Amino acid sequence: QVQFMVSGGGVVQPGRSLRLSCVTSGFSFSNSGMHWVRQTPGKGLEWVAAISYHGFNTYYLSSVEGRFSVSRDNSRNTLYLQMSSLRAEDTAVYYCAKVRGYTVDGLLDSWGQGTTVTVSS
C-alpha cells in the first residue's frame, strides 16, 4: 500500500525558510519521479516542483524558481522541499505526489496528505 508521511509545515515569517519532508513507503521510491503540488483557496491546485527518480533533473514553477529546492534521498525513501525567502503568497497546503512509472513528467497517481505552510508576520 502506497503511503506518504508529510511533515515540516508551520507558521513562518516572510523571508524565512522551511523544509518539508515526505517519507514514502509501499512502492519503489528510487524508481519514481516525485512532485510537490500546493493548494490555496484562491488559486486552487498549483504544481510547484518535480524531481526525476535519480534526482539529477529538477523542474520548478517560475514563481518559486531560485527560492525553492526539491531534493530526494533514495536511501531513506524521502522527498524534500527546501523553501527559502518565503512570501505570503506561498501560504498553502503542500502535497507530495508520485509519478506512475520512471518518467518525471508523467501521471501523478498517488498523493500524500498535505501539510500547511502559513507565511505571516
Added chain:
Amino acid sequence: DIQMTQSPSSLSASVGDRVTITCQASQDISLYLSWYQQKPGKAPKLLIFDASNLETGVPNRFSGRGSGTTFTFTISSLQPDDIGTYYCQQYTIFPFTFGLGTKVDVK
C-alpha cells in the same frame, strides 16, 4: 503555460442524475489529461488518466473522454458518496496545470 478552463464551477444534482464536467486546454495536450476527486481535508484521488482510462478500483460510473483541447468527465449515475470537488489536470508539459475545480453537491 497551458491554461485549463473547467466548467461549471459548481453543480447540484439528484442521486441517479448524469453529471458532466468540461475541461478545455489552451493548447493541444493530446491525451495527457487526468481527473481527480477531492473531499474536504483530503488529498486529491486519481479517477481517470490519459483522458479516458479508469483508475483501478474506481467505480465505472465515472468516465472520461476527449483529446487535443476538449475533454469531458461524466458521472453516469450520481451517488451520495460522489460529493466533492473534481479537477482536471494536464501532464504533457511543465508546469503541470489544473482546472479550478467543479464542486459537486447532491440535492
